[in-house]
Amino acid sequence: MNTSSPKMTGRGPFAKRTLRQHILRRLAIVLPLSLMMILLAKTGTLDRLVDSYTFKPASWFDDTALVRHLRLKVTHNGMTHDRPDCLLFVVNGNDAPTASRIDVMEKHSGTCPGPKDDLPKLFTLRVDRLNRLVYSDQGSPGVFHPIP
Numbered sequence: 001m002n003t004s005s006p007k008m009t010g011r012g013p014f015a016k017r018t019l020r021q022h023i024l025r026r027l028a029i030v031l032p033l034s035l036m037m038i039l040l041a042k043t044g045t046l047d048r049l050v051d052s053y054t055f056k057p058a059s060w061f062d063d064t065a066l067v068r069h070l071r072l073k074v075t076h077n078g079m080t081h082d083r084p085d086c087l088l089f090v091v092n093g094n095d096a097p098t099a100s101r102i103d104v105m106e107k108h109s110g111t112c113p114g115p116k117d118d119l120p121k122l123f124t125l126r127v128d129r130l131n132r133l134v135y136s137d138q139g140s141p142g143v144f145h146p147i148p
Contacts, residue, residue, distance in 0.1 A: 044076055060129045063091050069124060072103060077148045079138055080122055086112035088119065100127045
């Protein structure tokens with residue numbers, strides 16, 4: 001009868017690692033993942049992924065979710081080159097609940113560049129909530145066309 005336990009050979013998945021090996025293996029995983037997350041955040045890809053995951057069909061009737069979605073659309077499709085936090089969306093409360101007009105204005109306060117207390121209107125968005133369509137009058141005030 002053999003009662004001795006198996007000997008550790010230093011090879012295989014259960015081999016003991018030195019502290020240096022442990023740190024290097026952790027860095028080999030954590031460093032590329034961190035760099036990838038920074039790159040995704042800087043390019044706006046992470047924002048678009050979050051928006052595509054969180055913006056549901058019912059969100060068209062929630063002003064807060066709709067403004068968050070439109071802020072991302074307007075800044076990422078080239079309609080404005082302002083930072084998202086430098087845009088002000090004003091929802092017209094007098095419109096029908098299914099069709100809204102939203103004025104997009106440029107803020108000039110805090111870290112946003114420009115003269116203080118100035119809110120120039122960039123364009124107006126017309127939102128057809130039932131058909132999930134957004135129109136803009138950018139470049140042609142009063143004449144609406146679908147946004148890209």
